[in-house]
Amino acid sequence: MRVKLHLNLNNVRLRNKMLVLYIFSVFLPIVLTNVIFYNVTTVNVKNQRMKDFSRAVDQINNEFRSEVEDAVTISSVFYTDYNLNQILETDYQEPAEYIEAYDTYFRRILNSYTPVYTSIQNIKIYVENPTMLHSGGIGFLSDEIKQTDWYRLLQEKHNTYPIFIRTQQEDLYLKSEENVSRNTFSIIREMNYYESKKQWKKFLKIDLKTSTIEQIFRNQNLQGSIYLVNDKGEIEFTTDPAVDWRKDSIRYDSLEFPSDAIAFQAEYNYVSYMDNWRIIASISEEEVLKEVRQSREFVFVLACLNIFIPTLIILWITRSLNVRLVEILKHMKKVKNQHFDTIKQEEYSDEIGQLTSEFNRMTVQVKSLIDDVYIADIQTKSLELERRKAQLNALQSQINPHFLFNALETIRMRSLIKDETETAKIIQNMAKIFRNSLTWGKDRVMVSEEVEFIVCFLEIQKYRFEDRMEYHIHIDPSAKQCMMPKMMFLPFVENASIHGIEPLRNGGKIEVRVEREEDELIFSIRDNGIGMDEEKVKQFYGYLESEEEIGERIGVQNVIYRLKLIYGGRFQLLIESMPGEGTFIRVRVPVE
Template structure:
């Protein structure tokens, strides 16, 4: 079926389809695969670069915070510093002398690039508020950072975020302070942190999230969707986003803090998306331009083939007009030359031989029809039917029912041979005739003869020359079974094999020797008058007249084992099927 569909297409369409399947589609598929692979590679590379940038920002942020941690630990571990803050001074002058002689030197030089300011808070009433020291009063205790500190009772510094400010709070309780509360608050340089976030190289939004999941700092604070203290988990991001998570772990003062990075995948692949239109335009060019070239080149082929086809159709109507010659050396030009030569040859042959050949064929056809009618006349003895019918009626009157039954079968055979005015019958009608004949033979041989007739239901409707199987069955029963000492079996099988009707006949009779079989086959093949085996010769001759060399006939026989005949007839559609 596929083969015929290809043959239904025009040559120009075949060339175009061949280009589409062999060139255009592979190019498009290759471009699409390349685009997808490139997109995936760029996405992975961008993800790796973003991950490295976020790691670098994480390390830079820790370095900045470690500056404050270093300051807090240096003051926390200084016993003189802590003792001075917790000492009760007798007078302001005594405190001033202590401040100028020791505290002032401790505070100087402690600021660094990452620290904007630091302040010591104490509720020691004998200490004056000045410079880096402030009183820890109720106003301070009501601040947000102080309240957050009360929730973290730990010996190490606590990182606290308030009002876009990151601070490190350290309790100065390394020694006994006599009930005096002392705190060190270090404020980080937020401008430096902003610069670090801005110059991190991360192509997206970065959020510093505290252990409670609240955003404490970001490079995205300029938008209305982000505010300090907002829960990061409740933020809404576009569907196609790439997220990164870098958590601080193993560092007590940063435990639970994390950097969250969010990248828009469309922005990441923005440059790649621009090449998509290029791929589409390239595919269009790859399709349109070659299509025009193929159409132009196929025209020289298509037009000339159509011209040859038109002249071939003229030959069909006996118009032997030649194609005007052209200067072409390709295959179509050679085909045109040979077509003209063939056309002239056919025209000459028809002029010279046509009439004589028609007369000869007509004479041969009439001779074959006359021979066919002569063969039929040998098997159609009309006068015997009336005689047999009289015998059957007489047998019924005398009560000889079995004899009447056999005579009825004989009459049935002769009636069909007389009533068949056509040259062919259905397989079913032929098998009914054979069954009647074998019933007669069974009456003759009794239990010595057993026969079986098998036929495909679909095979019964096909038409075959009449009485071409019966003579072979008759030969098997009389010449094969009659001389058999034991039980004789005849098996007739009719079935369809593709476009052929297969007829198989077997018997277990006396069979034939190889010499006798060769003699019989030679007798059937000879074109001579009928002799022995007139029935087989008659049937075989009519098969040759009807089918010529389109049928096959084979016979195999062995002495004392039986004979097998195989006949295959072609099925010619409407000519063979019952209408």
């Protein structure tokens, strides 16, 4: 499958390759990145807004509960006040006696709470004692009062705890309840803490300011409707303008909400006077995602810029490559027909520019040779020379893609797995090898250059294997300046790394040595990898005797074939290997 894909890519024109590269490396990643970014941002903003709304509901819940608890605290003070109880239980012979008691104590405690607790609208005590004057915070427990909702509820509960209920204003008790709006919340409590002989019934009623409650519920952080629901599921207060909470008793579950409405709820538990009461906020999803909707256009514009700018750059670079390569190809076809025209264009310093310069130089030299030497002699010698050069270049073209593919695959896999700072160094090593592979006219390199390429390759492999691979290179100083065929020993190093060390679970070690003995260069490599069996070793030695064409073979067989073309029988190859014991390879070639 890999070979098929490789051949298919080789048959695709450069312009189409760049188009595929653009689609899969620029366009699709940018589109996917922006889509994912928008979706992730939407989810994050929604979650944050949900938390903000939930905190706002909790804030309303706590503030409202605090106001109610203030009223309950005041009721407890009145409930346990012995002197107040005595005033309410006393039979007054004359109104003056009551007025004196009222002015002496009751008026003072009654007026001491209202200014401090700004949420308190009114404090009133309803009594049956007929000797008291019913004014200034004292009211008569009349039949009309006994018909009110709060009085009947107190009679049903029969406990000493206060109750919290929605009531109407004091001046509206005498009117028909059908025409009266219940627009006040009150704390009601029977004052039966102290026993007395007469046991006059006494009830404390503390009204809360509706304006304070509305201020609490109209939270600026909630752009929706808020409902205060009692233990029966009825709405006691709401900011929804469509619900008349003052007159109607509407159940919360009878309301219809939009399909995208989101409900936030806070409950009052473990509070006897508000047990199972709830505060519910209903907010549309559009309100939750309003900030994301506002930034949608910005994300779209940013995505367009991210696509447009790289597209222009890639088109610019692609045109620079394609136009010059097509020009070189056109002149090469002319050379094929013995038209030795040079490429007339400005010299550039990139690889294609260097290739153009080398092509012009080669064209001029070939034309000069043709003009200076007899045609017959040129035909005889150049055929053999070109055949060998074509074979060598073909062999190198087989080695380089194979090696570059493995190296690039290594970088790609590691980059996907882990973001490392070593990537820059690996790319630099790859650039060296790639630049060397493009230098077609240079068949010989110094030993030091070949070792440099080997180091680059081993650094890439060490980046791939991390601590699983170690290597050591020793080069004889006297051998550094010697010339040798390019990439003669690199495939052996690659073979030791890929086929020897990679299968090992714990990795291994590679040792490379380059020495000079008189007129011979000795290249040796030793690894402690999985080794080879005897049949595999015989197969490598068989390449020394084989005379078949190399075809598309790569790797060690390629190197052996090149050595045979260059040195004939003047080189030696030694391979020692056993399964599980590693491999040792030594190559001897004449010094050039």
